[in-house]
Amino acid sequence: MSVPTLLHFEEEQAFADALARAAGLQPMRVARHRFPDGEISLRLPTPLPARVVLLRSLYQPNEKLLELLLAGRAARLHGARHLTLVAPYLAYMRQDAEFHPGEVVSQRIVGRFLADLFDAVLTVDPHLHRVATLGEAVPCSHAIALSAAPALGAWVAGKRPHALLVGPDEESAQWVARAAAGQGLAHAVCRKTRHGDHAVDIELPAGLAVAGKAVVLLDDVASTGQTLARAAGLLLQAGAASVDVAVTHALFAGDALALIRQAGVGEVWSTDCIPHASNAVSLAGTLAEALRQLPAG
Ligand code: R5P
Secondary structure (H helix, E strand, C coil): CCCCEEEECHHHHHHHHHHHHHHCCEEEECEEEECCCCCEEEECCCCCCCEEEEECCCCCHHHHHHHHHHHHHHHHHCCCCEEEEEECCCCCCCCCCCCCCCCCCHHHHHHHHHHHHCCEEEEECCCCCCCCCHHHHCCCCEEEEECCHHHHHHHHHHHCCCCEEEECCHHHHHHHHHHHHHHCCEEEECEEEEEECCEEEEECCCCCCCCCCEEEEEEEEECCCHHHHHHHHHHHHCCCCEEEEEEEEECCCCCHHHHHHHCCCCCEEEECCCCCCCEEECCHHHHHHHHHCCCCC
16 A cells, blocks of 8 residues: 655645654645746646645635645545645634624635545644534534644743743633643633724733733734733733743734734744744644544545
């Protein structure tokens, strides 16, 4: 039986090599040409074995979704019978309801699009708020959501052994609790009200004692950085000795990092689900282990 192939794109070479080594896959790059008018042309390494894994972390997702359509359909034509998507960051999961009439529920539509292309989809800390499982959002045979919380918790405990872990909003409670429990750290969760893309209000938990403490804010995503900056400012005002940040997905749009630094944050740590200068924790091993556990066939 031939070794399953790990298809990847040029920008994800380092993660692909680590994942392929850990999962026993043969890494092969998809070549891409961009025409002067913006269209893209892909070329797969052929022939392909029956089992193919495609790596594509879906930050800056719009063009990558088209790449998945082209590469996924072509991989089937070239012999792939079982196709897995490893998307360390899964985009379009936040719009999970029609908040205003006519609003497109992109989670459902993008999820169905991926489920039609792939037999299995693996990701890390997808933003599932109003649905309980990844399978509801991405209805394919194996929809697997892994968490970076244990690895981030271990990293934080190594750097700040007595840290108080704080989640900036109710949705972060799941990750903060898990990261804290694995290391025996104290934790708490704030309340957040979002007024717009760049406007959030945060309330610290009533009676939370932070004076003199090394606080680490932990969240799934940092996008504009408003959530972390606002929470960090309040924690420092309340007397925290330091505030550092640990996130799974380092989107850091625009001047997000500068905003977070201006708020007084010290260290910023992230996983390599999205390549960024703050990457400190690798999830390649965790994803490789999950790939090994997928049923054959
Ligand atoms: C949303 O609830 C997420 O967990 C993050 O807190 C949010 O996406 C962060 O967004 P931003 O950095 O734009 O405040």
